[in-house]
Amino acid sequence: KILIIGACGQIGTELTMALREKVGNQNVIASDIREGSPELMASGPFEVADATNFEQIQDLVIQYEIDEVYLMAAMLSATAEKFPMKGWALNMNSLFHVLNLAKDKKVSKVFWPSSIAVFGPTTPKKDTPQTTIMEPSTVYGISKQAGERWCEYYHNKFGVDVRSIRYPGLISYKTLPGGGTTDYAVEIYHEALKNKKYTSFLKEDTELPMMFMDDAIRATISLMEAPAENVKIRSSYNLAALNFTPATLTKAIQKHIPEFEIDYAPDFRQAIADSWPSSIDDSRAREDWGWQHEFDIDRMTEEMLEGIKEVHHV
Numbered sequence: 001k002i003l004i005i006g007a008c009g010q011i012g013t014e015l016t017m018a019l020r021e022k023v024g025n026q027n028v029i030a031s032d033i034r035e036g037s038p039e040l041m042a043s044g045p046f047e048v049a050d051a052t053n054f055e056q057i058q059d060l061v062i063q064y065e066i067d068e069v070y071l072m073a074a075m076l077s078a079t080a081e082k083f084p085m086k087g088w089a090l091n092m093n094s095l096f097h098v099l100n101l102a103k104d105k106k107v108s109k110v111f112w113p114s115s116i117a118v119f120g121p122t123t124p125k126k127d128t129p130q131t132t133i134m135e136p137s138t139v140y141g142i143s144k145q146a147g148e149r150w151c152e153y154y155h156n157k158f159g160v161d162v163r164s165i166r167y168p169g170l171i172s173y174k175t176l177p178g179g180g181t182t183d184y185a186v187e188i189y190h191e192a193l194k195n196k197k198y199t200s201f202l203k204e205d206t207e208l209p210m211m212f213m214d215d216a217i218r219a220t221i222s223l224m225e226a227p228a229e230n231v232k233i234r235s236s237y238n239l240a241a242l243n244f245t246p247a248t249l250t251k252a253i254q255k256h257i258p259e260f261e262i263d264y265a266p267d268f269r270q271a272i273a274d275s276w277p278s279s280i281d282d283s284r285a286r287e288d289w290g291w292q293h294e295f296d297i298d299r300m301t302e303e304m305l306e307g308i309k310e311v312h313h314v
């Protein structure tokens with residue numbers, strides 16, 4: 001049985017639907033601090049739980065005889081800058097609860113998401129290597145770097161089978177992201193369809209590593225299904241698909257909506273984006289467990305525009 005904590009989030013929602021498709025609805029228990037989309041709620045067991053409350057998580061693990069936990073609950077980069085201590089508490093305490101349940105053999109496998117936010121202003125920005133200087137300058141990035149250290153420690157010290165991916169900015173249409181710095185790349189599609197114009201909170205030449213959600217979900221499941229001996233990195237794997245700027249994304253959208261216009265009004269999130277890499281070297285994920293992205297910017301743009309029309313009736 002699988003427990004997904006944070007099942008109503010941007011990744012959690014699609015991960016829940018994909019895993020239910022794969023292993024059967026009743027074998028995937030979705031949990032979050034509040035209820036989720038009607039589609040998610042209708043598709044299988046759901047439990048309201050606080051990811052920072054050990055007893056609540058332990059009760060779910062025992063009650064449903066959980067084998068694997070995907071811990072997708074977190075406070076993202078922009079919001080965590082507004083509430084540093086809440087962001088640290090949520091991102092770290094939830095991880096300790098799940099790692100300790102695994103250490104006590106109450107669960108056999110853990111997935112925990114890291115992020116390109118673990119890299120900072122002193123990290124090489126182009127083709128950022130798997131192992132390199134990491135001085136994250138955001139609360140979220142600090143929590144992800146610390147989390148990676150703890151995952152590797154619990155694996156090496158207690159044999160915990162925890163696996164992790166440093167997600168780039170993720171782009172999807174089934175749920176709106178909350179509080180991220182890469183969210184402009186989701187909002188822009190909704191605005192292009194609704195208003196044919198968008199004001200970007202990042203400058204036009206801000207290049208960031210990005211990925212369509214379908215690729216991210218497939219990578220997550222592929223890593224979790226890989227033989228343990230192939231998962232040689234137990235901090236977190238670099239993962240990449242594409243990297244683009246708001247200007248490049250605008251051109252991809254204008255192929256479908258020629259009259260779409262963008263203007264730029266950078267806000268506090270520009271400094272966060274400026275501290276992150278512009279492209280990632282994910283050769284270790286390709287070598288160790290056969291990662292290969294499938295969506296380029298044009299295919300992603302088609303999927304996003306079609307998906308938004310369908311799901312949000314624009």
Ligand code: VAH
Nearest residue numbers: 076077115169180181182
């Ligand atoms: C954020 N979408 O913007 C997340 C992600 C790399 C970006 O961590 O905070």
